[in-house]
Amino acid sequence: xxxxxxxxxxxxxxxxxxxxxxxxxxxxxxxxxxxxxxxxxxxxxxxxxxxxxxxxxxxxxxxxxxxxxxxxxxxxxxxxxxxxxxxxxxxxxxxxxxxxxxxxxxxxxxxxxxxxxxxxxxxxxxxxxxxxxxxxxxxxxxxxxxxxxxxxxxxxxxxxxxxxxxxxxxxxxxxxxxxxxxxxxxxxxxxxxxxxxxxxxxxxxxxxxxxxxxxxxxxxxxxxxxxxxxxxxxxxxxx
Amino acid sequence: xxxxxxxxxxxxxxxxxxxxxxxxxxxxxxxxxxxxxxxxxxxxxxxxxxxxxxxxxxxxxxxxxxxxxxxxxxxxxxxxxxxxxxxxxxxxxxxxxxxxxxxxxxxxxxxxxxxxxxxxxxxxxxxxxxxxxxxxxxxxxxxxxxxxxxxxxxxxxxxxxxxxxxxxxxxxxxxxxxxxxxxxxxxxxxxxxxxxxxxxxxxxxxxxxxxxxxxxxxxxxxxxxxxxxxxxxxxxxxxxxxxxxxxxxxxxxxxxxxxxxxxxxxxxxxxxxxxxxxxxxxxxxxxxxxxxxxxxxxxxxxxxxxxxxxxxxxxxxxxxxxxxxxxxxxxxxxxxxxxxxxxxxxxxxxxxxxxxxxxxxxxxxxxxxxxxxxxxxxxxxxxxxxxxxxxxxxxxxxxxxxxxxxxxxxxxxxxxxxxxxxxxxxxxxxxxxxxxxxxxxxxxxxxxxxxxxxxxxxxxxxxxxxxxxxx
Numbered sequence: 142x143x144x145x146x147x148x149x150x151x152x153x154x155x156x157x158x159x160x161x162x163x164x165x166x167x168x169x170x171x172x173x174x175x176x177x178x179x180x181x182x183x184x185x186x187x188x189x190x191x192x193x194x195x196x197x198x199x200x201x202x203x204x205x206x207x208x209x210x211x212x213x214x215x216x217x218x219x220x221x222x223x224x225x226x227x228x229x230x231x232x233x234x235x236x237x238x239x240x241x242x243x244x245x246x247x248x249x250x251x252x253x254x255x256x257x258x259x260x261x262x263x264x265x266x267x268x269x270x271x272x273x274x275x276x277x278x279x280x281x282x283x284x285x286x287x288x289x290x291x292x293x294x295x296x297x298x299x300x301x302x303x304x305x306x307x308x309x310x311x312x313x314x315x316x317x318x319x320x321x322x323x324x325x326x327x328x329x330x331x332x333x334x335x336x337x338x339x340x341x342x343x344x345x346x347x348x349x350x351x352x353x354x355x356x357x358x359x360x361x362x363x364x365x366x367x368x369x370x371x372x373x374x375x376x377x378x379x380x
Numbered sequence: 381x382x383x384x385x386x387x388x389x390x391x392x393x394x395x396x397x398x399x400x401x402x403x404x405x406x407x408x409x410x411x412x413x414x415x416x417x418x419x420x421x422x423x424x425x426x427x428x429x430x431x432x433x434x435x436x437x438x439x440x441x442x443x444x445x446x447x448x449x450x451x452x453x454x455x456x457x458x459x460x461x462x463x464x465x466x467x468x469x470x471x472x473x474x475x476x477x478x479x480x481x482x483x484x485x486x487x488x489x490x491x492x493x494x495x496x497x498x499x500x501x502x503x504x505x506x507x508x509x510x511x512x513x514x515x516x517x518x519x520x521x522x523x524x525x526x527x528x529x530x531x532x533x534x535x536x537x538x539x540x541x542x543x544x545x546x547x548x549x550x551x552x553x554x555x556x557x558x559x560x561x562x563x564x565x566x567x568x569x570x571x572x573x574x575x576x577x578x579x580x581x582x583x584x585x586x587x588x589x590x591x592x593x594x595x596x597x598x599x600x601x602x603x604x605x606x607x608x609x610x611x612x613x614x615x616x617x618x619x620x621x622x623x624x625x626x627x628x629x630x631x632x633x634x635x636x637x638x639x640x641x642x643x644x645x646x647x648x649x650x651x652x653x654x655x656x657x658x659x660x661x662x663x664x665x666x667x668x669x670x671x672x673x674x675x676x677x678x679x680x681x682x683x684x685x686x687x688x689x690x691x692x693x694x695x696x697x698x699x700x701x702x703x704x705x706x707x708x709x710x711x712x713x714x715x716x717x718x719x720x721x722x723x724x725x726x727x728x729x730x731x732x733x734x735x736x737x738x739x740x741x742x743x744x745x746x747x748x749x750x751x752x753x754x755x756x757x758x759x760x761x762x763x764x765x766x767x768x769x770x771x772x773x774x775x776x777x778x779x780x781x782x783x784x785x786x787x788x789x790x791x792x793x794x795x796x797x798x799x800x801x802x803x804x805x806x807x808x809x810x811x812x813x814x815x816x817x818x819x820x821x822x823x824x825x826x827x828x829x830x831x832x833x834x835x836x837x838x839x840x841x842x843x844x845x846x847x848x849x850x851x
Contacts, residue, residue: 168437175428179687180523182515183738183762199521208763209444209517217442217519284443286458287467289489291480292441361480362488366520369438373521376431 149350150340154328157353164360165368172372182377189380196374213277220270223263227306230260234318235325264307271300295364298355305348316345411495414538418493421534422472431526436473438520439463445514445524450766451507454786462514462524465504469527498535502542505531506779509787510643510771511731516762528771533645541644544776549640549649556656557602557636558775566632569605573613580845585620587612590664591629597661598628598701599681600672602636603808604829611673614831617838618705621714628670634660637677638808643772651690654680658691669698673806673829675732683737700733702806702830706742709749717844720837721751726800727830728757728791728814729764730807738762743806743830750837755798765790767805769813783813784820792817795825802826804833 186192198204203221206214232238233256242252275296278288309316317339324337339345359365425432445462446452452460459465467489474481474490481490508528515523535541541549551560561569570587577585588594596619604611612630619628634657641650661669671678682698685691708714727747733739740761747754759765768788773779791814795803803814803825814827837844 172430172434175430175433177428177430179683180431180526181683182512182523182735183740185738199519203519205517205521206442206444206519209448209519210442213442213444281443283446283452283456283461284441287441287443287446287461287463289441290487291489294487361478363438363440366438366440369434370520372430373434373438376434377515377521377523 146340146346147335149346149353150324150337151333151335153350153353157356161356161360168360168365168368172369177376177379179379180377181379185378185380187380192375192378192380195378196371199374200370216270216273220267220274223267223270226259226263227267230256230263234321237322261310264303264310268300268303268307271296271303275300291363295358295362298351298358302348302351302355305344305351308344309342309348312344316342321345409538414495414498415493417538418495418498418534419472419476421530421537422469422493423476425469425473425530426477431523432530435466435522435524435527436470436477439466439470439522440520442519444517444519445522448513448517450509450511450513450768450790451787453765454768454789459504460507460786462508465508465531466522466524466527468501468504469531498538498540501531502535502540505535506542506545506771506773506776507782507787508771509731509766509768509773511766512735513731513763513766516735525771529642529645531645532643533647536644536646541646542776542778544778545640545644545772548772548775549644549646552636552638552640552653553649556634556653558638558640559602559606559636561602561606561635563632566605566635569609570630573605573609573616576609577613577616580847581840581843582846583840585613585616585840586625587616588626588629589632591626592663593665594627594629595667596624596628596670597664597666597668597696598630598670598672599634599637599657599677600630600701601638601674601677601808603638603811604672604674605630605635608808608811608829608832610832610835611829612831614829614833614835614838615670615672615701615705617835617840618708618714618831621838621840622708629664629666631660631664637671637674637681639677639680640772640775642676642680650680654685655691657681658685658694661694661696666696669696670704671698671700673702673808673831675730675737675807676809678739679732679736700737700739700742702739702742702746705831705834706745709745714749714834715839715842716750716834716837717839718750718752718837720844721802721833722753723802724753724755724798724800725751725802725804725833726755726757726795726798727760728767728795728803728805728810729761730805730810731764731766731770733806734760734762734764739806743804746830746834747804750833755800757794757798757800765794767791767810767813768817769809772809774809774813780816784817788813788817792821792823796823800825802828802833804828804830806830 186195203214203218206217239252278284278292320339324334324339327334327337425436441463443463449462471489471491472493474488475492480488505528508525510525510528512523512525515521548558552558555561567589570589574585574587598615600612619625639650639653641647641653669681671681678700686694686698725747727743729740768783768791773783801824805811805814806829811827818825818827
């Protein structure tokens with residue numbers, strides 16, 4: 142068991158970081174160098190700047206999906222926005238950003254309220270939206286017939302990470318913020334983490350391990366869409 | 381359809397003599413040979429074009445494309461789901477070109493190509509109209525028509541383009557037009573049109589042919605000369621009214637902008653066909669190539685040939701006859717008697733004009749000026765539904781059942797909802813599909829062009845055409 146804890150807590154983070162960065166850099170490099178003849182779709186922006194603005198709208202507001210499928214848009218957009226929120230929120234777990242927040246005028250109580258209130262709500266909302274995304278894969282024929290194992294796997298993986306995350310907030314095995322920050326500090330400075338106390342928390346171990354697997358999985362799966370979207374939209378709207 | 385995968389070498393290899401003989405003597409290919417052809421072509425996607433490779437890697441299978449697809453609307457079956465069609469190619473790509481596919485196989489959506497499937501490919505890749513409505517609505521910006529065209533290109537390289545389609549390309553490369561008409565037939569048609577106009581207006585209205593040095597070179601689809609000639613009369617009348625009757629010309633060699641290389645996925649054929657027209661424009665010394673009411677022809681000239689510079693610097697501009705006329709309407713240079721077109725008229729945006737060229741307001745300006753009761757169908761412009769005959773399908777009578785009962789269903793509902801008795805559209809493919817659909821549904825709705833309506837209402841010396849036999 143200790144070997145597993147060491148592998149997940151001491152080795153996997155570095156593997157994940159290297160694989161993710163290398164694979165994504167490679168992807169972007171390949172995409173950029175491939176020839177891109179014009180396949181403009183109208184209405185098209187008239188300048189390169191407007192095209193970039195359009196891509197930003199697509200990435201942040203899911204503009205095309207809003208037009209194409211309003212219900213999916215509502216859930217998918219909520220899912221991704223909350224996901225981004227949760228991602229940002231994790232910086233408070235990785236490191237001590239409280240002092241930064243306080244110097245920006247937030248009180249200790251305010252930070253707690255934001256973490257517990259907004260963070261807690263986010264954990265619930267994203268679970269609901271993820272569940273919706275999963276259910277529609279089985280219920281709507283046009284989605285069911287194109288759903289593969291990889292689609293279910295991706296959602297399940299994300300779902301498990303969300304559930305274990307929520308368990309640490311709402312469940313009995315609440316994680317220790319100070320210990321976690323200490324662990325990440327050692328991880329980043331490569332100062333040895335094999336004896337980190339936080340790794341004894343089973344829920345944390347599962348949550349963290351699956352998150353690392355997800356990070357490794359991204360460049361090799363449909364989740365690559367988070368990078369591809371920056372390239373596909375400018376292509377069809379090239380002025 | 382899309383112009384991804386244009387390569388210079390295609391040009392060199394694409395001589396019409398090297399075309400696989402379509403209708404006659406098709407040799408049966410060995411399964412291994414078919415498999416090699418398909419797999420090699422799919423693997424080549426890793427080297428681009430960029431769109432194609434991204435489409436292999438970024439689809440999230442959300443199903444939005446299916447909900448906006450005219451074919452899937454007509455019959456919601458898996459085989460008509462755009463994401464599924466693209467996945468046919470993607471599964472092979474995953475099998476050979478992705479780490480996850482090589483390691484995890486089917487679990488990662490990877491599957492080898494089975495040569496027995498090739499006959500089904502010949503159907504499936506001709507069940508997408510290439511209308512690009514999916515691309516307008518896809519959250520990932522995936523244009524499935526790019527993959528449809530890739531599938532067709534693979535078939536074409538194997539000599540397996542459906543016979544009806546292959547025949548049109550062959551005729552076009554042999555005669556310069558998709559109807560296979562010779563110079564005599566063209567000149568005969570032009571004479572006929574001049575006589576018609578004389579009957580209508582009692583004066584001579586010229587259609588100049590092969591006039592060197594004319595400023596404008598008009599390139600309609602051959603259908604607008606031989607099948608639905610009113611549009612060409614409309615253009616002639618505009619030039620006449622503006623006192624520019626000697627400033628334009630048609631060509632007895634190049635009177636069909638239609639170019640089916642776009643539809644078969646064969647870039648070599650597309651360029652061979654296109655080059656003929658560009659050279660003719662150069663020979664004539666035209667300053668403006670005035671494209672007719674033909675969406676894909678305009679798209680190939682303006683959005684593909686000109687943008688990518690296939691033939692270097694062009695000594696002429698490319699514009700569409702609807703843009704040109706609409707500008708004259710706007711300038712109040714043309715007058716109309718709207719009472720000549722009293723019936724409710726609607727406009728069907730051809731996908732290639734609406735979504736692929738951004739020409740949506742000009743036909744409306746002309747129709748609004750020439751018709752008493754113009755009505756929009758909903759949705760319209762770049763959101764318009766395909767007629768069901770796009771991507772060259774309209775020329776394939778062997779799949780007319782599919783076109784009438786599947787791909788055209790939505791369009792028929794849309795047209796009916798307007799209450800219009802005349803559907804104007806600016807594309808020979810749309811016109812053919814829509815005309816057949818009205819016959820199929822025994823609907824009392826006429827299908828025609830934009831300049832057709834102009835031709836009926838435009839005032840020449842203060843008078844519109846005198847005719848009884850319209851509508």
